[in-house]
Amino acid sequence: MLTKAGLSAANRAIYLPAISATYADFAKNGRFKRQIASLVPDDLDFLRSGNPYFCYPFGLYSAGQVIRTEAMKPKACMVAQRDRAETIILGDSGGFQVSRGTIEFEKDITARRMLKWMEGVADWSMVLDFPTGGIAAGFMKEHVARLIGEGHDLQAMCKANGQSLDFNACLLQTRINNDQFVAERTHGATGLLNVLQGRNEAESKTWYEAVKHYPFEGIAFAGAHQNHFSLLLRRLVDLHRDGLLHQCDWVHVLGVSTLEIGCLLTKVQRCVREHWGYEHFQISFDSASPFINAAKNGMIVGHMFDEYGWTFRTTNVSTVPAADLPKTVNAFCHAKMARKARSLSRERIAALRPLGNALTMADICPGSSGTSDLDGDSSPLLMHHNVQAFVEAHHRAHEGFFGNESWRIPQDAKIISEMIDILFRGELIPNADGGIDRVPLTDPVRHIDQCEIWLDRLAGQRSRTAAREPDELRYAA
Template sequence: MFTDYSSLLADRALYLPAISDTYAVFAHSGQFKRITAFTAQDLNFLDPSNRLFFYPWALFSAGQAAKNKSGASRSTMVSERDRNRTTVVGDSGGFQILTDKITFDGAVTARRMMRWLEANTDYSMVLDFPTGGIASGVMAKHATRLEAEGHDLAAMCRANGQSRGFNACLRQTLINNDQFVAERSPGATKFLNVLQGRNDAESRVWFDAVKHYPFEGWAFAGAHCRNLSLMLRRLIDMRNEGLLQRCSWLHVLGLSTLEFACLFTTLQQAIREHVNPTFQISYDSASPFKSAAYFNAYQGCTLSKNGWGVPTINIGGEENIGSEVTLFDFLAEKFIAERWKKQGPGDEQRIGTAISRHLRMGDICVETDNGAAWADESAHLVMNHNVQALIEAIRAAHVCYFEQDQDRVPVRLRAIQKMIQLVFKEPNPDQLIEEYRPWLDNYEQAVVVGPGYETFDDQAV
């Protein structure tokens, strides 16, 4: 059954599937090499005329799509979408540059990323250099380069008390920000000011250094994505300085657990009520695509007082070649059997996706030239299932959370919900955040998922 999600998620923080580059190309112009019930274009969930489901929000990275000049000019499901009916947030590719997946040629590379973002996305992160690359050492060569170019990182270290690696990340980001301000095409896309930092001290220095830029929104990266006290501190700072009042969009990078999805909605509601009625939060993960690449499909979701999660199962076995069983029936049978075997019937919830109800296991597991029971086309089919399955799991979590089903909502989740609401309501938020910090900062570690569950957090960027 076709589902149009465009009107089903009002007042929610929005999950953005971080589309893989290969999927974006295949869903636009690919062709299946074997007979299936669907065309490649049916997998394009940004197209309302496809036969499966329409989901008008996504994230796409310049770090994948614009690695070089020729790649930046390709047509994809993102570049050819109806921009009046869809919203795509663009990641700038800083992580790929930092890890040498993209050669960095200074202003030339920054300009290529910016032009691609302007041509393809509605909201775009500026080209930051992530602080996540400091501990691994990959930032060291950029620090050396910056010093050779005449940038006095030592003076920055003395002034702000932070490390050479941190100041190299900050300096290169400031250089890129200045270029984006000077060379942007007004109105082409709305830029998001990226906030990095591994702790509160780094976050404060970074915030003070970038807060003056005339960008339209913000993106939270680094420790801000998981450390709720750090996120709340900066949001209060933004409110106090009048920045949150004119922020149209805030994106949280690389995190989409079911519990955080609901907390982001609570945060959005609090800010809309007390600060900015048009404020929108989004968050992303590439997990539906990464999981399918490793032959894993989402089975459903569990919503228990002990924790929420989305279990996966490997479906790439040779025993499924030629099977007439639908993907939905296969996943449902395995899901219930495994859950009951472990702990008896409980809070598992099966999720049927449009493609899983028609796709046979024999359509996925096929004979290949290399003897494997899985082809690239199979991954694209399961990616589509995974995207819709996660969307539906997040919807189910919101229903459970906001209907206050006390037996299925973890106590810690209800507690954090109240803390967030109070922070934006009470007159001394900093004092409250400090008081709540032990619970806020340990929240992610307390989330119970268990073996075989996806947590949907991508590597911090």
């Protein structure tokens, strides 16, 4: 059984499923309209310790999904009713929805509402940032006009830091929100993560210098930091040099869940702990892909490892052949993964789950008017299955990445891992005795600059998760 203590002790970057509010509500307050084995909705609550089907004590939960007005309060869902001693929830402030107008921005009223909601729900929470991901689509134009109308000199900011009006509007509004969080937070209610945005090195560095002084307990890397390891590593070096990394007990990377990046984040975490001495330094990363796929009738049937890439395999189950309906979910996944030939360097692993032996595909696809269409009970069952499939795939990926089968690791990920290793451990230099000495780098940033093209090789490969996150979600920033 997966436990909070066990996973925390494994010295691994932790995957956080970005839990759907609809799913969280159903697991505690819903009901199945059909008889599905002997299941009740509470069996889908993977945050519940001792759940016989699947227990996973970590997740991300976004205020942007569930709180849009002052009157809204946390629902009595599986997140709000969890055992906080046995689970960890990271709260997302909903900045993506707020900056784009999906949630009306009432300035300090909205910031206060998000802060107090997260203090009541989450162990760790992100400050209310305005993501730079909305700039290209024009979402910041109205905020530029509003801030100028309020008397803020954005032009002076642009002249001082060389960045655009839209970028400085994102930065300024984030700093205003940060100041309010500092003033109005209840200390001890939730640990706050200082969000670092930026689409490139110039923006990332400017943002970091402008917000690094805030007395928060962790860091959340957003924007291009999620898969550009050159940006992530430069900011970690900055935090270390500025003496700020000691206060970062939790570091989160927003909106990425590819198997290679998950393993590389573990590599970074282990290096920081071993070579910089921050023994409590913890990285997490998230995506909503298990829930998004299920909402689109997608079932993750397994994952594939080979030297060219590690990928999830998904099939659309909106209609399933009649011959497959009597099969258990596990048998269906196994058959799907076995249809293509296995090669020496390619391993296909079916998504086999304890619940998959109890459910048939007819339970997932009950049929309607002679077809095998899905109904309202199908979606939460698929979501539960997909979360398990993601968690298990990341576990197996770590076993392969840090085990004895290095030949199976994709070449790009292997090279990035070696470059991270050199950054922290130093270079191997022949000595006068014919041996090899490991010499620390005198200029780590120069090493990052020299390796930037390779460090960023995984950028743009988010589609190799089960699905690309849709534009309207927070994680597209």
